Amino acid sequence: MTAQLRPNGTLRHLITLEGLSRDTLERLLERSQGFVRPLGTPPPLSHSLAGRTVANLFTEPSTRTRVSFELAAKRLGAHVVNLEVQLSSRVKGESMLDTVYTLQALYVDAMVIRDAEAGVPDSVAANVAPHVSVLSAGEAHVSHPTQGLLDALTIRQRKNRLEGLSIAIVGDIRHSRVARSDYHAFRTLGCTDLRIVAPPALMPAPDEFAGCSRHTTLKTGLKDADVVMMLRIQKERMGQADLPDADRYFAKFGLTPERLAGARPDAIVMHPQPMNRGIEIASDVADGPQSVIRDQVRNGVAVRMAVLEEALTGAASPGAAGAA
Amino acid sequence: MTAQLRPNGTLRHLITLEGLSRDTLERLLERSQGFVRPLGTPPPLSHSLAGRTVANLFTEPSTRTRVSFELAAKRLGAHVVNLEVQLSSRVKGESMLDTVYTLQALYVDAMVIRDAEAGVPDSVAANVAPHVSVLSAGEAHVSHPTQGLLDALTIRQRKNRLEGLSIAIVGDIRHSRVARSDYHAFRTLGCTDLRIVAPPALMPAPDEFAGCSRHTTLKTGLKDADVVMMLRIQKERMGQADLPDADRYFAKFGLTPERLAGARPDAIVMHPQPMNRGIEIASDVADGPQSVIRDQVRNGVAVRMAVLEEALTGAASPGAAGAA
Amino acid sequence: MTAQLRPNGTLRHLITLEGLSRDTLERLLERSQGFVRPLGTPPPLSHSLAGRTVANLFTEPSTRTRVSFELAAKRLGAHVVNLEVQLSSRVKGESMLDTVYTLQALYVDAMVIRDAEAGVPDSVAANVAPHVSVLSAGEAHVSHPTQGLLDALTIRQRKNRLEGLSIAIVGDIRHSRVARSDYHAFRTLGCTDLRIVAPPALMPAPDEFAGCSRHTTLKTGLKDADVVMMLRIQKERMGQADLPDADRYFAKFGLTPERLAGARPDAIVMHPQPMNRGIEIASDVADGPQSVIRDQVRNGVAVRMAVLEEALTGAASPGAAGAA
Numbered sequence: 001m002t003a004q005l006r007p008n009g010t011l012r013h014l015i016t017l018e019g020l021s022r023d024t025l026e027r028l029l030e031r032s033q034g035f036v037r038p039l040g041t042p043p044p045l046s047h048s049l050a051g052r053t054v055a056n057l058f059t060e061p062s063t064r065t066r067v068s069f070e071l072a073a074k075r076l077g078a079h080v081v082n083l084e085v086q087l088s089s090r091v092k093g094e095s096m097l098d099t100v101y102t103l104q105a106l107y108v109d110a111m112v113i114r115d116a117e118a119g120v121p122d123s124v125a126a127n128v129a130p131h132v133s134v135l136s137a138g139e140a141h142v143s144h145p146t147q148g149l150l151d152a153l154t155i156r157q158r159k160n161r162l163e164g165l166s167i168a169i170v171g172d173i174r175h176s177r178v179a180r181s182d183y184h185a186f187r188t189l190g191c192t193d194l195r196i197v198a199p200p201a202l203m204p205a206p207d208e209f210a211g212c213s214r215h216t217t218l219k220t221g222l223k224d225a226d227v228v229m230m231l232r233i234q235k236e237r238m239g240q241a242d243l244p245d246a247d248r249y250f251a252k253f254g255l256t257p258e259r260l261a262g263a264r265p266d267a268i269v270m271h272p273q274p275m276n277r278g279i280e281i282a283s284d285v286a287d288g289p290q291s292v293i294r295d296q297v298r299n300g301v302a303v304r305m306a307v308l309e310e311a312l313t314g315a316a317s318p319g320a321a322g323a324a
Numbered sequence: 325m326t327a328q329l330r331p332n333g334t335l336r337h338l339i340t341l342e343g344l345s346r347d348t349l350e351r352l353l354e355r356s357q358g359f360v361r362p363l364g365t366p367p368p369l370s371h372s373l374a375g376r377t378v379a380n381l382f383t384e385p386s387t388r389t390r391v392s393f394e395l396a397a398k399r400l401g402a403h404v405v406n407l408e409v410q411l412s413s414r415v416k417g418e419s420m421l422d423t424v425y426t427l428q429a430l431y432v433d434a435m436v437i438r439d440a441e442a443g444v445p446d447s448v449a450a451n452v453a454p455h456v457s458v459l460s461a462g463e464a465h466v467s468h469p470t471q472g473l474l475d476a477l478t479i480r481q482r483k484n485r486l487e488g489l490s491i492a493i494v495g496d497i498r499h500s501r502v503a504r505s506d507y508h509a510f511r512t513l514g515c516t517d518l519r520i521v522a523p524p525a526l527m528p529a530p531d532e533f534a535g536c537s538r539h540t541t542l543k544t545g546l547k548d549a550d551v552v553m554m555l556r557i558q559k560e561r562m563g564q565a566d567l568p569d570a571d572r573y574f575a576k577f578g579l580t581p582e583r584l585a586g587a588r589p590d591a592i593v594m595h596p597q598p599m600n601r602g603i604e605i606a607s608d609v610a611d612g613p614q615s616v617i618r619d620q621v622r623n624g625v626a627v628r629m630a631v632l633e634e635a636l637t638g639a640a641s642p643g644a645a646g647a648a
Numbered sequence: 649m650t651a652q653l654r655p656n657g658t659l660r661h662l663i664t665l666e667g668l669s670r671d672t673l674e675r676l677l678e679r680s681q682g683f684v685r686p687l688g689t690p691p692p693l694s695h696s697l698a699g700r701t702v703a704n705l706f707t708e709p710s711t712r713t714r715v716s717f718e719l720a721a722k723r724l725g726a727h728v729v730n731l732e733v734q735l736s737s738r739v740k741g742e743s744m745l746d747t748v749y750t751l752q753a754l755y756v757d758a759m760v761i762r763d764a765e766a767g768v769p770d771s772v773a774a775n776v777a778p779h780v781s782v783l784s785a786g787e788a789h790v791s792h793p794t795q796g797l798l799d800a801l802t803i804r805q806r807k808n809r810l811e812g813l814s815i816a817i818v819g820d821i822r823h824s825r826v827a828r829s830d831y832h833a834f835r836t837l838g839c840t841d842l843r844i845v846a847p848p849a850l851m852p853a854p855d856e857f858a859g860c861s862r863h864t865t866l867k868t869g870l871k872d873a874d875v876v877m878m879l880r881i882q883k884e885r886m887g888q889a890d891l892p893d894a895d896r897y898f899a900k901f902g903l904t905p906e907r908l909a910g911a912r913p914d915a916i917v918m919h920p921q922p923m924n925r926g927i928e929i930a931s932d933v934a935d936g937p938q939s940v941i942r943d944q945v946r947n948g949v950a951v952r953m954a955v956l957e958e959a960l961t962g963a964a965s966p967g968a969a970g971a972a
Binding site: 051052053055079081083084095098099101102103104105106107129130131 | 712718722921923942948
């Protein structure tokens, strides 16, 4: 695994939250919070990345995450190019590294990579020149670090801290990069009551998610929870193996107002989107007063601005001194 | 139908020209004219939308209208993101409104929507936050408001006013959003001799286009016309139902120099493009001295700049006081 | 063929290097060199094209050449729009020229065209308004002028001049636009020992590449060469006609360290990319000390900045007085 931090403790790459210290996460969250604006007011803007170039390398370009990274980069003054590439496979006989070297030779400063194949962002990071940063925008089922940060930021905005909170992550944990990055973020930031809630077929391997309690019903999983994080369930998995169809999934694991009532009265409801309304979550809940789903989107831009800025400017913030 | 104007009379959304007052249209045309430059000179530029964000949501991105909106926004200093989305259908289980709320949470100020399904732009407008504008870039067969404005602007540049003019719209009126927006623009701006010219199979329903005369031959439809607006005929409709094939269509409804001679000698010829040369229009006419087709394209950028600027800045122009 | 130079000797269009004078090429290379920066330092930036608009018209948008042109234009301050168009064929009944006239009416200053069909860039150039420039980004097998310039620039950076050098171009010469543009660049700049090396099936017609020696083995073709330019071999051609399969091609024409040893010890190795590693070139060579392949990519941005700037500003540089 390539080192993600520079010798001065600042972030150079962001491929996984695993192994990042609490100080580092706290600093990134603080930077991110500085970029948050209430909706209806102008977005944050700066010129700190003027003249820098960010390349979005997505296998499928029309995603909210691509737009979130693109706007984050543009609002910092960077040039952005979007490429639809399959880094994992060979396109026209060209290897992944030739694409990477080419982008580097075009003076690209940061490569934002979303790829279906595990290991690609780290392989790229291991091979780029010292001045280039690699930021994962979602890696297979393994990692989605900016999502983990934005989820942590969203919780902190509502609950101030993660210590002492009971957080339930519900749904297809086994295949979820969001769950894995949330796990690393929440645990590192002090959450000690983290619960994973899933039907047996969607539970992760026993050696993953150490320290989490496991629940196969919403009733026990949500009991007195402060935070309920619902995951998207892929329709394609429905009806497969031991997994029930959509209606039966909703009947057992769909978050309804009644079930949410089992959590704390001030519990917040989160979802990384896109949502399957009526499958993993009822619209009444998604659009209800406890939902912070739109805050998550807003915080996503802020987190990506913070990460891009620190990765590309390398400036050690005051809090970085003690960071590992 | 969502209100398109703010309480101060300025435009917030632009989904249809139907129901907009003459004062409003006149004001928008005046603003648009201020952005027109002769070809060969630099395009108009400003920074009035610096820091604002425009999202182009097109089901098919490679269209002249997308580029026209994109350049209009960029030349006002806005950030632009392009997304290829099907708002009308559910993509990966995500509803249209979730996409809209997400863009809003990304601090998008204006959503420019082209969609095959009627009603989509209005549904979006009914649901966005107060600071967000929705601009239609073409809605099914229903509405294409910036096209209506640019056509009116083009006519006024050549004929000064629409009152007293005889204007013929020729072709597939039944399926044309351009014809419908032209109809609203031209009638509101004072045109009293508006003619629709089409084979019976392409005539609109009897309760549409009130106040227009209907013609099934070019001979009567074009007689002494000041303006001849030719519409694109979809090849796919050819040979269907009562519609002749391309050659026979051209023989009966194609605009040739001979037929154009039946209009006034100073008549102008318009076409919203893309053209089927040799089907609805002869190249001699399309490229001839009476054609203002390229002016229409140039005016399109100007209209989109005016609309974007008024919608996003909400600044009431001096003339807005009396607008409804 | 449309004139590529303005009366004052500056470049207006760039469609082919054929027929451009040595003075013109030298001036463009000098301008290009001014935009070269070492990797790891910020890319060159200027505002010389502020307010200007560059349209990239590519049949397939995700290519390094599109990104190279896009970044070149953006780093000069221009607005850039990307369109995926098939100029050679009629799309939705719209002719190539209607697309061109439309872009022109949108105040596009430069059209960068990559097209599969020979003759398209010249047809467009013959029809645009006087203030519009047409730049080829690769035309069928005919021409790829910015590649020719960047290859010449790369050689000059390492060898100072082209006179007196022995340069071998190896591979599918017959179908290569790169080879043709290199030929024109290298010959015009004074190279007198230019060799084309290919299996008989990939040799160009006898009346092409006048003045070059022809070799059907690497052994004679590379002997004491200063520069070895390897071309991409399309896998689709493999096994066809008289052409061997990939393994046998590599066995006969693949550039290995052993074969490269037949060239001069300080020979440089080039490739326009994308590479088929293990088919036309061994990875040991592609990534070895004699390879300047990444310099080529870096020089590509510089050349495109120089060409865009001269074409769009029309400013005669001091050296242009004597240019034809």
